[in-house]
Amino acid sequence: MARPPNRSVQTRLVLAALLEQSAEWRHGYDLSKQTDLPSGTLYPILIRLAGQGLLEESWAPSETPSRPPRHSYRLTASGVTTARELVLEERATTRSLRTSRATR
């Protein structure tokens, strides 16, 4: 059985970024720019998500002939489900925090 994904803020950021365009293939540098995560944080998360079967990987040839092929990523079906659950969970947490602050 695959382990559940790490629920760290950084993992949530990556999952949310991938979920935004779940049908599209994304690249490491683009994800890094979108999430503001350095490669040292991003790649361990991508490696773990791929190991857990939440991320699909593929090599895409470059549009510019002189450049090497790019490793591309997108969420698998279970990755989409997990990402949605985490995003909803985060929204619920934020909402309850706001409510408790307002009632104080």
Add this chain to the structure above:
Amino acid sequence: MTTRATPTRRLADSLVRYAARVIPGVLGHWAQAMQNELAYVADDREALRWATGCVGSAHAARLRHLYLLDIPTVRAAGIVLAAFCAFQMTFATAMTASYRLHALGAMDVMGWMTPGDDYRRFIPLMEAIPAWLHGLLLAAGACYLVATFWLVGRRRAAYLPLLLGVILTLVTRLLERPFIAAVGVVVVPNPSLLSAVLLPIVFPLLLVFAAWSGSRREPVDA
């Protein structure tokens, strides 16, 4: 016209190549991914930051995939320890068997390995210890022996016989106490922490942990 790479870009390239060497073999395509992605980072400083992060990722991945017993000195120490435990657990039975078979030469040699250098003081104990307790001692020794061979053969399930050996050692040590107390023989006059706790229990348990934790990981250079 091709533009020459700046020193910053060259440094970034070197760092990513270094990361590719560090990353475990099973994640080789990720190293390639990091390396190729660098070509798409236009700014040199940004490329250097990217490459530095890749080095961190590669080291983190290597640590996660590290199997302690793949380090030759650690594995050698583990093999010696398991063999020593096998020897220690079978020693009392071997000595008792020699005594029962009247093999006095063997008794003398084994006596030199005991505190006090004389086997004769153990005679009351050898007569008091029941056969089933020797059975347990031999079972523990056999577990350690199997573990020794499995460690030599790099079998990742070596933690199983090791753990069984430690459990049997603890059970035997508890069960033999009344017999030792009944005959009044002081087996080890001044037991040290090393001989009483570290060597028979703590070190084998650490070895069990090292073997078990590594058995769940993929090999670094697969």
